[in-house]
Amino acid sequence: MAIYSATVTSPVNIAVIKYWGKRNPSLILPTNSSLSVTLSQDHLSTRTTIACSADFESDRLWLNGVEEDISASKRLVNSIGTARALRASEEAKNPELAPLSQYKIHVCSENNFPTAAGLASSASGYAALVSALGQLFELPQSTAELSRVARVGSGSACRSMFGGFVAWRMGEKEDGEDSMAEQVAERAHWPDLQALILVVSDKKKAVSSTAGMQTTVETSALFAERVRSVVPARMQAMEKAIKERDFAEFAKITMQDSNQFHAVCLDTYPPIAYMNDTSHAVTRIIHAYNAVKGYTAAAYTFDAGPNAVIYAPKSEMRDLVQLFSYLFPRDEDVLPEVFYTNPFGLVGAEEVGQTVSDPAVRKLAETVGKFQAGAVRRLIHTEVGDGPRVLDQAESLLSQSGMPK
Numbered sequence: 001m002a003i004y005s006a007t008v009t010s011p012v013n014i015a016v017i018k019y020w021g022k023r024n025p026s027l028i029l030p031t032n033s034s035l036s037v038t039l040s041q042d043h044l045s046t047r048t049t050i051a052c053s054a055d056f057e058s059d060r061l062w063l064n065g066v067e068e069d070i071s072a073s074k075r076l077v078n079s080i081g082t083a084r085a086l087r088a089s090e091e092a093k094n095p096e097l098a099p100l101s102q103y104k105i106h107v108c109s110e111n112n113f114p115t116a117a118g119l120a121s122s123a124s125g126y127a128a129l130v131s132a133l134g135q136l137f138e139l140p141q142s143t144a145e146l147s148r149v150a151r152v153g154s155g156s157a158c159r160s161m162f163g164g165f166v167a168w169r170m171g172e173k174e175d176g177e178d179s180m181a182e183q184v185a186e187r188a189h190w191p192d193l194q195a196l197i198l199v200v201s202d203k204k205k206a207v208s209s210t211a212g213m214q215t216t217v218e219t220s221a222l223f224a225e226r227v228r229s230v231v232p233a234r235m236q237a238m239e240k241a242i243k244e245r246d247f248a249e250f251a252k253i254t255m256q257d258s259n260q261f262h263a264v265c266l267d268t269y270p271p272i273a274y275m276n277d278t279s280h281a282v283t284r285i286i287h288a289y290n291a292v293k294g295y296t297a298a299a300y301t302f303d304a305g306p307n308a309v310i311y312a313p314k315s316e317m318r319d320l321v322q323l324f325s326y327l328f329p330r331d332e333d334v335l336p337e338v339f340y341t342n343p344f345g346l347v348g349a350e351e352v353g354q355t356v357s358d359p360a361v362r363k364l365a366e367t368v369g370k371f372q373a374g375a376v377r378r379l380i381h382t383e384v385g386d387g388p389r390v391l392d393q394a395e396s397l398l399s400q401s402g403m404p405k
């Protein structure tokens with residue numbers, strides 16, 4: 001049987017100006033523009049293979065090895081349906097094209113990071129789905145246009161369609177035609193920027209972003225002010241900071257915007273608290289670290305959960321890894337090679353949790369004092385990355401017959 005297939009990987013992105021709030025929940029149109037940094041797929045990515053064939057009997061989906069009901073998710077149905085409609089219009093223009101829009105599809109998707117890490121995977125997941133569909137259907141649309149299709153899967157996913165520094169322009173139109181992602185700067189523009197993700201242990205299940213932001217829109221008075229005046233000014237200032245590679249400005253806006261996002265969550269009724277005691281400790285430590293250094297050396301940001309993402313220039317990363325691994329000792333049940341993988345050869349295994357080389361940073365570490373082992377589960381060190389990558393057939397997650405390998 002004839003099988004057509006495409007395989008891609010897509011990156012995770014972490015916003016520095018947060019998307020929080022929808023003006024149209026079914027089309028996923030936001031109340032404000034947002035801006036994010038795409039992280040390297042070498043460390044965090046979703047790989048997706050999509051195959052289609054006249055012989056497939058139904059649309060099927062496997063996520064991280066488990067078959068799921070594809071029709072149960074309105075968002076999946078919407079994004080696949082939109083991509084099929086785009087293909088159908090090409091087929092209508094060119095009768096030579098195989099009628100792929102009519103065929104059933106098999107989707108197989110895997111993250112290269114454990115889902116248990118609590119890192120948002122919907123952004124990389126939907127970006128991978130839409131990139132793979134674009135590839136499979138040979139869609140002529142630009143990446144920005146395809147980002148609209150990723151957007152209807154999950155808002156933040158539209159930003160994972162590009163590498164580097166990416167804005168999601170909220171747009172004005174009611175149909176969402178102008179609500180899409182745009183690259184503000186390529187990864188190569190600021191390759192010195194790195195990220196350290198502190199995966200924070202969290203027993204409680206958080207309120208989902210989708211539900212949380214809707215309650216915020218309906219109940220928070222602070223939120224209205226954020227959308228009206230704060231975010232538009234910050235978008236401009238952030239784009240300028242990125243263009244000028246002004247880390248101090250980038251860091252300040254990033255921290256302020258994370259803090260305001262969590263403030264509007266607390267101003268939501270009933271209130272939503274995503275950060276926990278460890279998260280709050282990390283914010284204090286970063287401000288103390290910057291004070292010790294005498295310049296803005298690092299910035300934190302938090303999404304809808306307790307994990308901290310720390311942005312800093314590469315030159316700070318050795319100190320930061322040493323500091324945080326000292327302060328937050330590895331739990332015995334986490335293997336050392338999982339706790340910190342030393343991807344850039346900056347901090348050797350013998351230093352992790354033991355050595356704080358810089359005397360001023362060591363003094364800070366001793367003043368703050370160690371936390372309970374396991375409060376941070378692992379440290380993921382990564383950097384700014386590129387957009388979705390197309391892989392060849394050998395990397396496919398589906399076999400010749402269209403079933404998971």
Ligand code: DP6
Nearest residue numbers: 015018019154155156209210303304
């Ligand atoms: C806090 O994109 O997950 O990470 O559009 O409902 O799928 P839906 O929400 P989602 O929200 C992400 C919120 C955030 C901030 C951000 O990424 O900008």
